[in-house]
Amino acid sequence: MSTITPVILCGGAGTRLWPLSRQSYPKQFSPLAGADSLFQASLTRLTGDGFAAPVVVTADQFRFIAVQQMHALGITPQAVLIEPTGRDTGPAVLAAALHLAQSDPDALMLVAPSDHVIPDAALFAQTVQAAVPAAQGGQIVAFGITPDRAETGYGYLELGGPLQDGAGIAPLIGFVEKPDAARAAAMLAEGRYLWNAGLFLFTVKDILVAYALHAPDMVEAVQTAVDDARHDLGFLRLAPDAWDRAPAISIDYAVMEQADNLSVAPYAGRWSDLGDWAAVWRETENDGLALSGPAYAIDCADTLLRSENDGQVIMGIGLQDIIAVAMPDAVLIAHKSRAQDVKQAVALLKAQGAGQADTFPKDHRPWGWFESLTIGDRFQVKRIVVHAGGALSLQSHHHRAEHWIVVQGTARVTCDGNVTLLTENESVYIPLGATHRLENPGKVPVVLIEAQTGSYLGEDDIIRYEDIYARD
Template sequence: MITPILLCGGSGTRLWPLSRKSYPKQFVPLVGEQTLFQASAMRLSGDGYGKPLVLTNSDFRFIVTEQLAEVGIDPSAVLIEPEGRNTAPAILAAALYLEQTSADALMLIAPSDHVIPDPDAFRNAVDKGTQAARNGQIVTFGITPTHGETGYGYLELSEEPSDRAIALKRFVEKPDAARAEEMVASGMYLWNAGIFLFSVRTILDAFRALAPDLMATVGKAVTEAKSDLGFLRLAPEPWSEAEDISIDYAIMERSTGLSVVPFSAGWSDLGGWDAVWREGDQDNRGVVTSGSATAIDCDNTLLRSEDDRVELVGLGLKNIITVAMPDAVLVADVSRAQDVKQAVAALKAKSAKQATMLPKDHRPWGWFESLVVGNRFQVKRIHVHPGAALSLQSHHHRSEHWIVVEGTAKVTVDEKVKLVSENQSVYIPLGAVHRMENPGKVPMVLIEVQTGSYLGEDDIVRYEDIYARD
């Protein structure tokens, strides 16, 4: 059995404003109905594959389990990284965790934000590398390049590519445009997709030989890890001492005897809106529209509206990317797609919350979004999953009025508990200890009207919380 290792961190700034630090691109249905994370998990499931092991951070832990549950996948474990330390510590932590049950287990390392349209073809490619991995090889998967891309690293082959695992000559850093075109024309280079297959024993031997300092710090973080609501939290102090380094720099570029399986059935890391445009369903003029978007006399253009209340119309546009969100709009030339992260940096510099936060704030129990914000009031829509509950809490500076619009809420106000159905409401006085729960089997939605002198999310005193938040 192959254990998929799904790497699920990152902020996805090049796909702003849809992808933000609070909810990055892997959790968004950028291409198709499923999110990139869900599609990755499903692609690496079925015969020959065990339950996936996921590495993510504390903010995303409930999003991970919720999205896996939606597609019927039960993870073997979810390891929580106290902070981002790049791919080498993450992969090492996964290997040390799996070593506890089998040093001979095969690990398939896969970023969770890639698009591979043909899952069967990818699984066939994995099959071609399996024997080499069982024989102690580190196997990587190289993408047959379609153009001279400067945003990827490359893999130089030791022989002409064929339909099997072949020897890898070396890793090549991201080239300039002229060099990229030369390498593609030679036919001896593949894009480095960052996907690897090896046994637990093989990769641990490599870390012991090439990165012993990581073995010490990450090993301690795994040994001292604590279970928390079904997650495994890596110990923060030793983890913080681990070097922030990629698996390529720590291991791959310094190893010998690596193999590579060429893959040409379609792949994208969706590293920018230009990639989303290329992967989209283009019309005969190269136009891709999504959501409430209309194109009139446009060419080679992406128009994407992420809010039914926002009707996006493009008129006479050429080579333009436009993405409309409820709180932000991006308009860019296709050739500047890789520079979108500059927009995020500019917004951060002016402390704009749109740089990192979405209007919809996801929580373990569901989500909420602000509809109207005034001087001393705020109106929110709150969505609570079936069986979920908010914390038992109180506020120092605001009172609340809840109106249930879908489902039924179980509401606690001080010593009183009652059910509140659709079209009914309840008032939460300032300072009252209260909680809302969804006792039903369908989502519960309510409109919350807050009034008071301070309406920040940090005005919460928690007394009980099933999600063990501070």
């Protein structure tokens, strides 16, 4: 069995699953179709026999979320590459290939998005291994999904001939953009088209040759970004000045649509990119209903009802083909046939300056997360959760004082040089201007309620003196 290095791309921020998926906390880190997040499910699927430790490519703002979710699974990555800015999949895949080339130019790499659902991991692994001889023979192998409906939300792969006996591989002669309904129906009937899963297998040296041939303007910039990358707390930060010179383009446009050494490996199992709420409904429905959280339905059919807050009940009565998603700060209600149009709602909210367009109710930080419970004139109340071993920066504020009440765990609090251990039901007052820090020295999360008072309560009112996570 050949060893394959998974390259998992998790830097994107989709909008079609708003309000759950937002720029500050995109869908790949949420448990949309199971107990684990989509990113964690991808890691699990690409771990074990035949797979080396993964290379993860992500954005700066997601780096600690990705590491925390890997740690929860007991997975140690081979490397975590940090993109200074989003440049699409073309530069991201090239950076991973250049990084791997430093140690093994002959390595097999499997490029995989982090937000897909593939329930049959064993069948998927068999399909990937079956494609190894073609990849080792110089082919760039794309993975196509056998379609079961005339889908207009996916791109397609056009097969150039019948599958080779025993190999499960066929020539790939073309990519088809998302079709209209008539074209999708015709392609389904013809039987020569597969959904484009965005999964690719090739050797490092072969993909680097392909980039040199078809995207030479990208190679110099990304090579410099990798050569000048900086190690930072276990991450590899690509050099920003060089990285920003790379064109923002997908690997499909940059390389795949121009290469002549393409093959396709069909995958016949269940697959979804969970690209919109209708796809989530298809993956999670039971007798036509997809209910999540405290959600209830009376006389409803083909409907998704989802509440992301244990204290917020959502009730549907007499609904047909409806999507309703309730978050603490936003609610989406749409007809299932309009699921692809949710991005329009996000664009409208952005135009109106609404923070809900991009900002998730829970603000995730390297030490844990917090959420605002209530806010009013000159006050705000937050719930703060600090992971075991986590520590907020040593900091002070110009405009607010804080009162911390511990409700779970043990907290070490520093305030103007005085260090105190606080346990459940104990509290401390942090005066305006005081230099302070909160740490979790224990083995369980610390949960506390923070009451802020002052003339300005914005998150930018922070002066950092020390920070174990090296933030500015």
